[in-house]
Each structure stands twice: as structure tokens, then as C-alpha cells.
Amino acid sequence: MKYxxxxxxxxxxxxxxxxxxxEITGTITGFDSGxxxxxxENGNTKYSENIEGGKFHFKKILDATGYYRLKIIDNTPRxxxxxxxxxxxxPGDYTISAQPEKAHQYPDIKxxxxxxxxxxxxxxxxxxxxxxLSPSIEKYVDAINSGKLSNDxxxxxxxxxxxxxxxxxxxxxxxxxxxxxxxxxxxIAAHLMYQLNYERAPELYYPIYKKFTDKEKxxxxxxxxxxKLEKLSKLISGAxxxxxxxxxxxxxxxxxxxxxxKVILVEFWRSDDGVSSGNHFNLINGVRSPLKNKDxxxxxxxxxxxxxxxxxxxxxxxxxxxxxxxxxxxxSPNVANWQIKSIPTYYLVDGNWKIIKRNxxxxxxxxxxxxxxxxxx
Numbered sequence: 001m002k003y004x005x006x007x008x009x010x011x012x013x014x015x016x017x018x019x020x021x022x023e024i025t026g027t028i029t030g031f032d033s034g035x036x037x038x039x040x041e042n043g044n045t046k047y048s049e050n051i052e053g054g055k056f057h058f059k060k061i062l063d064a065t066g067y068y069r070l071k072i073i074d075n076t077p078r079x080x081x082x083x084x085x086x087x088x089x090x091p092g093d094y095t096i097s098a099q100p101e102k103a104h105q106y107p108d109i110k111x112x113x114x115x116x117x118x119x120x121x122x123x124x125x126x127x128x129x130x131x132x133l134s135p136s137i138e139k140y141v142d143a144i145n146s147g148k149l150s151n152d153x154x155x156x157x158x159x160x161x162x163x164x165x166x167x168x169x170x171x172x173x174x175x176x177x178x179x180x181x182x183x184x185x186x187x188i189a190a191h192l193m194y195q196l197n198y199e200r201a202p203e204l205y206y207p208i209y210k211k212f213t214d215k216e217k218x219x220x221x222x223x224x225x226x227x228k229l230e231k232l233s234k235l236i237s238g239a240x241x242x243x244x245x246x247x248x249x250x251x252x253x254x255x256x257x258x259x260x261x262k263v264i265l266v267e268f269w270r271s272d273d274g275v276s277s278g279n280h281f282n283l284i285n286g287v288r289s290p291l292k293n294k295d296x297x298x299x300x301x302x303x304x305x306x307x308x309x310x311x312x313x314x315x316x317x318x319x320x321x322x323x324x325x326x327x328x329x330x331x332s333p334n335v336a337n338w339q340i341k342s343i344p345t346y347y348l349v350d351g352n353w354k355i356i357k358r359n360x361x362x363x364x365x366x367x368x369x370x371x372x373x374x375x376x377x
């Protein structure tokens with residue numbers, strides 16, 4: 001009996017030192033030839049496998065366990081690709097089934113990984129909520145990319161697409177709410193929220209965040225989300241908009257009451273930003289420009305630091321509406337108070353300086369203004 005112990009020790013040592021593989025078996029319906037790519041969270045391609053006859057097989061020792069993006073690329077002349085999918089890879093077995101015609105839907109992923117199983121559970125809920133929107137998304141994308149639309153038609157289609165995408169964002173948020181309620185002790189809620197446009201809808205996501213476990217709230221992603229959502233919750237529709245710090249071109253303090261309009265577009269821009277100047281041109285010359293409505297006006301808040309540069313840009317771009325600047329650039333309190341992350345950024349507010357819509361797309365302004373004016377006749 002004593003001779004069995006060394007043998008048992010050797011067997012245990014051998015099993016402990018055995019490499020731990022991550023093995024993925026994939027089926028991509030309709031793909032004769034393609035490539036499966038696995039990218040890290042920085043977008044770097046870490047692994048790839050050929051797809052032949054709609055199938056691929058991956059078996060490797062990972063550099064690191066963690067979250068990755070899975071991408072499927074068709075190598076045929078169609079040059080199509082499936083949207084990247086969020087996956088958690090660790091040693092174990094994975095079975096993936098995807099369909100190109102359902103590119104907007106998360107694929108069927110079965111795994112021995114508890115974390116990936118949680119991800120699949122969330123996306124099963126999300127797929128059910130977003131499936132009705134997929135045909136409309138594809139229709140508008142195809143129309144915009146067709147090259148057959150005029151600029152005004154393309155703008156209109158883009159506005160419609162943005163509305164559908166906003167509905168999809170809301171559906172994804174609603175799915176997260178269902179998931180958190182169903183799996184209150186999950187370990188991925190903060191990561192899932194980080195993948196979503198949570199900053200665009202703090203009124204939806206902040207109550208969800210409050211249900212996170214302490215572990216999720218204190219994670220790197222969770223801590224960032226909590227900080228942002230707490231600030232953004234003060235900028236939801238119906239809230240009183242923050243004051244604008246700065247003076248007008250003639251040196252006067254800005255007073256929103258002096259605007260005397262029912263709907264006001266607050267723009268944050270900078271003189272050297274090409275997108276801002278292009279938008280100004282369209283606002284002045286566009287057929288659907290909201291400036292043509294008697295109930296509408298604008299106030300542009302510049303993040304410039306030199307008066308002469310700001311003043312020359314206003315003159316050169318023929319900006320006739322109210323202009324404000326405190327000449328502090330990115331250090332302006334306006335940036336923090338209004339949570340400006342990029343320029344240009346637009347807010348729609350009413351005559352009482354209450355927020356109608358935060359971070360609105362410029363092309364969506366006419367429809368949002370019309371909806372507000374009809375509701376407040």
C-alpha cells in the first residue's frame with residue numbers, strides 16, 4: 001500500500017501542471033470562408049482562426065483570462081462582417097452559433113465559464129427586447145448607404161435611424177434592469193452597463209446602478225459609472241439646466257431670460273472644430289434648419305481661450321445668434337456643470353431654462369422641437 005502514495009503524488013502533480021486550454025467550437029451559418037478574430041478590450045487582435053464551410057475550431061492557452069471581443073469576417077467578395085460580440089474567455093469549453101442575417105443579435109454561446117453564462121443570460125433577454133427593431137435598423141442603414149438620397153433625404157433618414165437606435169438603447173437598458181432583478185448577485189452588471197450608452201439616459205440607468213452589489217459598485221467600471229450617473233442625474237429631462245458662465249461678445253453677462261423663446265438650443269463648440277463650423281453652415285443654410293422657426297433660438301458657448309480667435313470665428317461663420325465664452329477652454333466650469341465630453345455637444349432647453357433633451361443629435365432637433373411645442377400649446 002505504501003508504494004501507491006508516490007504514484008498518487010506524481011499523478012496529482014501531473015494533473016496540476018497540465019496546460020489549461022480554452023476551446024471554442026463555432027458554427028457560422030452561411031459563411032463558406034471567413035475569419036474568426038478575438039480582440040482584447042483595446043482593439044488589438046490576439047487570436048484568429050479560419051472559418052471553412054461555416055465552421056471553425058479554436059484551442060489555445062490564453063495569454064490572460066478576461067473580457068474580449070469576438071468578430072466574424074466573411075472573406076467572400078461580399079466582404080461582410082458580423083458585429084463584434086462581448087465575450088469572457090477562460091480555460092474551458094465554448095460552443096458558438098451565429099447567423100449573418102441576425103448580426104444585430106448576440107449569438108448563442110454555451111460555455112463552462114460561469115461569467116460567460118451570465119453574459120449569455122443577459123443577451124438572451126436583450127435579444128428578445130431588440131429583435132423587433134432590427135429590420136428597421138437595417139432598412140435605414142441600407143437607405144443611407146445606397147447613394148441614392150439627397151442631402152436632405154439622408155439627413156431625414158439619419159434622424160429616423162437615430163430615433164430607432166435610441167429605442168434600441170432603451171431596450172438594452174430595460175434588459176439590464178430585468179437581468180439585475182433576476183440575478184441580483186451577478187458579477188457582470190457593471191461591465192454590461194459599461195458597454196451600453198448609459199450616459200445618454202441617466203434617468204434609466206441610475207436606478208439600475210443603485211441595485212448593483214457593493215462588489216460591482218466598487219469595481220473600476222462600477223465606480224466610474226456611479227460618479228458619472230450621479231452628476232448626470234441632475235441633467236435629465238425636466239431638470240433646471242445649469243447656468244452658463246461667461247460673457248457675450250459685447251462684454252455683458254449672459255441672461256437666459258433675455259432670449260425670450262420657447263425652445264433654445266445650447267451649443268458647446270470651439271472655433272477650430274471643423275464639425276462645429278460645418279454644423280453652423282447647415283444651420284444657417286439648411287432647408288430644415290430650426291432657425292427658421294419663430295419659437296426657436298440658439299446660444300453658442302465657446303470653449304476658446306482667446307477673445308480674438310473666438311470673435312473672428314463668429315464673424316467668419318456669420319453667427320447671428322447669442323454667443324458666450326469665459327475664455328477658460330477645457331477648464332471652464334461650463335464643461336463640468338454640463339458634463340461636456342466632446343464638441344460639439346447640444347442641449348435642448350425650454351423658455352424656463354429646463355432641459356428638454358440632453359446631448360441631442362443636431363439632426364433630431366426639428367422633430368424634438370415640434371414634439372415639445374405640440375405638447376405645450
